[in-house]
Amino acid sequence: MSEHQHHRDTAEQEARDGHGSPGGQHHEAPAEHGHEGHGDHVGQFRRLFWIMLVLALPVVAFSPMFADLVGYEVPGAGWTRWISPVLGTVVFAWGGRPFLTGAVAEVRGRRPGMMLLIGLAISVAFLASAGASLGLLPHELDFWWELVLLIVIMLLGHWIEMRSLAQTTSALDSLAALLPDEAERVEDGGTVRVPPSQLRTGDVVLVRPGGAVPADGRIVEGGASMDEAMVTGESKAVRRGVGDTVVAGTVATDSGLRVEVTATGEETTLAGIQRLVAQAQASSSRAQRLADRAAGWLFWFALSAAAVTALVWTVLGMPDMAVVRTVTVLVIACPHALGLAIPLVVSIATERAARGGVLVKDRLALETMRTVDAVLFDKTGTLTRGEPTVTAVQPVDGREVDEVLALAAAAEADSEHPLARAVVGAALVRDLPVPASSDFSSSPAVGVTASVAGRTVRVGGPYLLEEHGLDELPVSRRWHEEGATVLHVLVDGRTVGALRVADEIRSESHEAVEALHTLGIQVVMITGDAQAVAESVAGELAIDRVFAGVRPEDKSAKVSELQKEGLKVAFVGDGVNDAPALAQADVGIAIGAGTDVAIASAGVILASSDPRSVLSVVELSRASYRKMRQNLWWAAGYNLAAVPLAAGVLAPVGFVLPMSVGAILMSASTVVVAANAQLLRRLDLRPGSSTRRVLTDART
Secondary structure: HHHHHHHHHHHHHHHHHHHOOOOOOOOOOOOOOOOOOOOHHHHHHHHHHHHHHHHHOOOHHHHHHHHHHOOOOOOOOOOHHHHHHHHHHHHHHOOOOOHHHHHHHHOOOOOOOOOOOHHHHHHHHHHHHHHHOOOOHHHOOOOOOHHHHHHHHHHHHHHHHHHHHHHHHHHHHHHHHHOOEEEEEOOEEEEEEOHHHHOOOOEEEEEOOOEOOOOOOEEEOOEEEEHHHHHHHOOEEEEEEOEEOOOOOOOOOOOOOEEEEOHHHHHOOHHHHHHHHHHHHHOOOOHHHHHHHHHHHHHHHHHHHHHHHHHHHOOOOHHHHHHHHHHHHHHHOOOOOHHHHHHHHHHHHHHHHHHOEEEOOOOHHHHHOOOEEEEEEHHHHHHHEEEEEEEEEEEEEOOOOOHHHHHHHHHHHHOHHHHHHHHHHHHHHOOOOOOEEEEEEEOOOEEEEEEEEEEEEEOHHHHHHHHHHOOOOOOHHHHHHOOOOEEEEEEOOOOEEEEEEEEEEEEHHHHHHHHHHOOOOOOOOOOOOHHHHHHHHHHHHHEEEEOOOHHHHHHHHHHHHHHHHHOOOEEEEHHHHHHHHHHOOOOOOEEEEOOHHHOOOOOHHHHOOOOOOOHHHHHHHHHHHHHHHHHHHHHHHHHHHHHHHHHHHHHHHHOOOOOHHHHHHHHHHHHHHHHHHHHHHOOOOOHHHHHHHHHHHOOO
C-alpha cells in the first residue's frame, strides 16, 4: 500500500470512527487511554492536554531563557535547574507518546508522513535539551520550555480536531439510536418486551402511538400517520394502513399499529443506509487523489526544507538556531490539514445527504454531479406516480362532477382492477359520500355494471359505448390523443359523464424541471409509452427532449447517444430495466423505492420518490466541491507560505518565528479546515428545500 493510499484510508477511518493520530495515522495510545468510543477518545485527549499543561507550567516558569524573555530571575537553588529537565522528560515521554508511536508505525509501514515529521521535531528538541542539561551540548540548546509548549499545543490541536471528527460521526451514529431500546412482541394474546435484536421474520410487534418501529415490516392491523423523515428527509407525516410497509426507526405519530416483521438487523433499510454512507466514505475521488499527491509532495518538501535549514544555520555558526529553526520547520510543515481536507468534507456531506434522503454510494458520482449538463428522467414512477389516477371528470346531461365520480366509484367498489381502484381512490380523496351498490358484474374489455339506488350504472371504455350505440364525448377524443384512458359513466343507458385516467404527473416534477432549467441543466425524458403520451407529459412539464417508445434494453443506448453529443448525463430511474442505463450514465441516480438491481447500478440513491431530490444532489455536489477546493488551497497554501518563515528567511530583518507559534499555526490550520467543512451542516437537503432555494435565488 502506498503512503498516500494509507493516508487517505486512515484519515477516512478517523472520520468514521473518531480514532487515529493527529497526523491521520493510527497510533498506539497510552495504556490508560484506551479506545472506548468517540466521547471517551475525545475525553482522553482532553485530560491528557490538561495534565501536560499542568506539568508544562513549572517547566516554563523555571526556564532561564523564558525568565530572561519575561524579565525575572529563576531561584538560585541548585535543585531548581532539574525541574525543567525532569518534568520536560515526563511531558515528552507521556504527552508525546501518541506522536512518537505514530512516527514508529509510519517508519515500519514505509509510509512516512506527518506523524514522522512531528516525531522528528519533538525528538530533536528533546535530545538537544537533554544534551544541554547534561553538559554534553552548549547551554544555548536548552529548549525544554519550547518542547513542552510544543507538545501541549499539539495535544490541544488534536483535542479540537477529535471533537470535530466526533461531531462528524455523531450524525451517522445517531441513525442507530432511532431504533427503540425494546420491542413489544405479540405472543399468546399478550405482549412481551424484547430487544429488537431478538426479533425474527414473521414476528408481530405492537407499535404504540408515538413509538418507533423496531424492524422493517408490513402493517397487519391499524393505521397511523408515520414520521418517515429519517428515511426520506421529508418532515410531513405519511398515512400508512393495513398492507403498507413500514421501515425500522420511523414513528407512528398518532395511532397504534401491529406490524409483521419482514426484515431485521443488517437486512433493514436503516442498516442499508449506514452501509451506503460508509461505502461512500471509503470510495475514492479525483479530489482525494489530488490531496494524496499533494500530501506526499509536502512531506518531502518539509523534510528537504528542514535539512536545508539545519545546514544553513549550522554553516552560519549558529547551532542553537539550527535546532530551533529545523524543529519549527518540521512542525509547521506537517500536512495534517491537507490530510483532513477531503475526508472530513466527504464525511459531513454524505451524512447530511443521508439526513435529507439522499444516499451517496459512490462519492465519485457525487463529485461528477456538479458538471452534469443533462438529467435524463425515466417517466413512469419518477416524473409520474407510476399508477393510474383520475386526472379529470367531464359531466354531461346537467350532472355535477362529484355526482358523476360518486356514481362511478359506487359501481367500481367491488372491482379489483387498477382502473377501478383509481376511481374509488379519487372519490375517497374528495371525501365524497359513495352510495351503496348491489348486483355487481363485470365484462372483460367492456366494463362493470352495478345497481345504485335503483338505477343501473355502468362504467367502461369504448366497447361499452358501442354496445349501447352511443358516441364518444368530444373531450374523450382529445383525452385519447393525449394517451389517457377514458372511462364513460352511463346511468340507465344514458351517458352522464367521462373520466380521464392517466399516470398522474407528480406536482413536484414541475418544480424540479423548472429549477434544473434555472441551473442551466437540460431535462430529457425517456419512456416506453407512445409518442402522444410522452409529448403530453413533456409539454406539461416543459421538458427539453423526449425519447418515446423506447424498449427497456435500448435505454442505455439513448444515454450513450446523449454522451456522444458531448453531454455529461445523469440518469434517474427506478426499475430493473433501468439498471443498464444507470450504469452507462455519468451519474446513475436510483429512486430508493425501486428495485435492488437498480440501486446496485446507481452511484446515488434517492430514499424518496420526489424528483426534486435531484436538485439536492446537484447542490450537495457543488457545495462539497467548493469546500474541498477551499480546504486544499488553504492547507497547501498555508504550508508553502509558512515554511520559509519557519526556516528564518526574515531573520536578517529581525523577524524570527518562535517554535511555539509554529505549533499554534499548524494546529490552527487544521482547525480552520475542520471548521470550514462543518459549514456544510447548514445545508438543508430535504426534498424541495434545494429546489426552493434555486428558484428563489433566480427570482430575486
